Amino acid sequence: MTFTNEAPSISNVGLDKFSNQTSEKLNLDTICHMTKTPPPQPYGSAHDLPSVNKIQTELNTALLFSPLLSKDCRRELKRLRAKLREMTKLVDRFYELLGDRNWLFTDDFNLTAAKNIVDTNNPLVAEARLIDYYKSSDYIKFALLRLGRFHEMQPRLKMANLALDDYTSGRYYSTVLVLLTVMDGFVNDVDKKSRKGLHARSEDEMMVQDSVTNHHLGLHHAHKSFIKSFKKTDSREIFELHRHGILHGTLVNFNNEIVATKAWNRLFALADWAESLRKESVTVKKETNLRDLICSFKDTQNRIIEINQWNPHEYNVDTSLQGCSERELPEVIVACTQFLKHWSNFHWGPLGEYFMKQKGTSTTTGKLAYEAKNLYEVYKLENWEILKVRHTAAAIAEVDVKLIINGETHKTSLRWIRIGLNGDATVEWGPGKWKLSMFGPGHFINTETKIV
Known part of the structure; x- marks a missing residue:
């Protein structure tokens, strides 16, 4: 657990x-x-x-x-x-x-x-x-x-x-x-x-x-x-x-x-x-001092004000973003699109780059490629469509997708987390990258997601 x-x-x-x-x-x-x-x-x-x-x-x-x-x-x-x-x-x-x-x-x-x-x-x-x-x-x-x-x-x-x-x-x-x-x-x-x-x-x-x-x-x-x-x-x-x-x-x-x-x-x-x-x-234990504590507290106060102004929101991709170039698209949609493209094209190394890893975990492109291939090789992604994006929290986006895998159609949701430059989860408007949280296919592909 x-x-x-x-x-x-x-x-x-x-x-x-x-x-x-x-x-x-x-x-x-x-x-x-x-x-x-x-x-x-x-x-x-x-x-x-x-x-x-x-x-x-x-x-x-x-x-x-x-x-x-x-x-x-x-x-x-x-x-x-x-x-x-x-x-x-x-x-x-x-x-x-x-x-x-x-x-x-x-x-x-x-x-x-x-x-x-x-x-x-x-x-x-x-x-x-x-x-x-x-x-x-x-x-x-x-x-x-x-x-x-x-x-x-x-x-x-x-x-x-x-x-x-x-x-x-x-x-x-x-x-x-x-x-x-x-x-x-x-x-x-x-x-x-x-x-x-x-x-x-x-x-x-x-x-x-x-x-x-x-x-x-x-x-x-x-x-x-x-x-x-x-x-x-x-x-x-x-x-x-x-x-x-x-x-x-x-x-x-x-x-x-x-x-x-x-x-x-x-x-x-x-x-x-x-x-x-x-x-x-x-794990390395880090000493701190009073200046660090004060600065950290001020940063926290500022972030509280920003987050207090944030509200959950969602949008349908097919209607809300028609005519947008990739540069104009929300970053989470770009990340999800690239992830699905790499999956369908068997690009295991780039695919693994979207896996969310625990902070401090040491990995390489080769290891990510090996892990991605082991996880996804048996799931041939033949077609896909992004349906809706639901920002349920300031660092979390649930992307609803339709996937055709091994001839079967699944309607499911991919959970993306915004990871900041320090490796911690951060707000969606902060600097960082969107990573797929539960990246094992078994988390989002099962009998309940299959469309009969």
């Missing part, structure tokens, strides 16, 4: 800088005297994640300025606060039901599906729904495509896809054996500071900062059963991902959908773990 999906909306009310400087002021002594980063600890609740706390602080700070904001801005702030609470409660409810059974909440879960999974008081029912979710959709297929963003995973994707073939054919034993080797090699390569496979790591080594996998019933908790030793042969059926017993041949009855699905679940949780390691490696 990625708590930053809605984060750009916080910038819509212009309070990101203010909240940053507030946080820096409160922690100035700690930062100045810090000699090393403290080891990560498990979070008792998803609400304890630093990213969640940061967003909550921004929302609370924004609400202090309620008298200066329009009714629409106040309504948006309350909606975001309610959404944040809903997301954290969803994660905690998931672990309440399934944490003791060593299932992990991962960033790529569909939130609607996750709500359905936990809408019960019976852990067995929740587990069955989770397995159905893995088996009854293209979830695993798309999740594997996303794993291509890791250079360390790319040599292993062929084996992972073979494991998917085995999984869909009911050869669960093969799925488990293959994915265990994929996990070990991936973890060994992704953490270059400590070249150890997953099996050789302790529970504490699976904890990372600011990741939903670091819930107290998350990855480090599930890792206990993963590395547990089994010295004596046992022919009873097992339902846990006991790596030691399975690969050492002492647990011989693991050919079932529960263990196989847990293997997929663990692999995708490790991707979240690896992503958090990346963020830790590029």
Whole structure:
């Protein structure tokens, strides 16, 4: 689960800088005297994640300025606060039901599906729904495509896809054996500071900062059963991902959908773990001073005045912009047009340039091209039309489009975020570029968008 999906909306009310400087002021002594980063600890609740706390602080700070904001801005702030609470409660409810059974909440879960999974008081029912979710959709297929963003995973994707073939054919034993080797090699390569496979790591080594996998019933908790030793042969059926017993041949009855699905679940949780390691490696704590705080506060006040004058608006592309040259078109339409052109012409490098990446993420044109090809190659865009643009927030534009893909017509919406020169979301009139937020095709192409 990625708590930053809605984060750009916080910038819509212009309070990101203010909240940053507030946080820096409160922690100035700690930062100045810090000699090393403290080891990560498990979070008792998803609400304890630093990213969640940061967003909550921004929302609370924004609400202090309620008298200066329009009714629409106040309504948006309350909606975001309610959404944040809903997301954290969803994660905690998931672990309440399934944490003791060593299932992990991962960033790529569909939130609607996750709500359905936990809408019960019976852990067995929740587990069955989770397995159905893995088996009854293209979830695993798309999740594997996303794993291509890791250079360390790319040599292993062929084996992972073979494991998917085995999984869909009911050869669960093969799925488990293959994915265990994929996990070990991936973890060994992704953490270059400590070249150890997953099996050789302790529970504490699976904890990372600011990741939903670091819930107290998350990855480090599930890792206990993963590395547990089994010295004596046992022919009873097992339902846990006991790596030691399975690969050492002492647990011989693991050919079932529960263990196989847990293997997929663990692999995708490790991707979240690896992503958090990346963020830790590029995070730099910055000292501040009184002048910076004052300037930041003045900038925030000015932005609040500008945003208070902004209102949501929309326009139909076919009627509102007839006769306009490309130079006269709104930037978001130009960006969307170029994105769709590159897609239809298989220009993977330029296509990937429109993907919105987390601030601080290091990437290259080659990596973006590889990721774009993995995601979009199977979706042949034969024709397209931009229908309407809806500016729902100062940094967000929803572009309604009609797409003909592989002979099927879809009517859907592409969510674009205005990203400023510093990598943060910014207002639509500020300097920056429009980036596609949920850029995986599975987010906007599905059975619900198909026009019959």
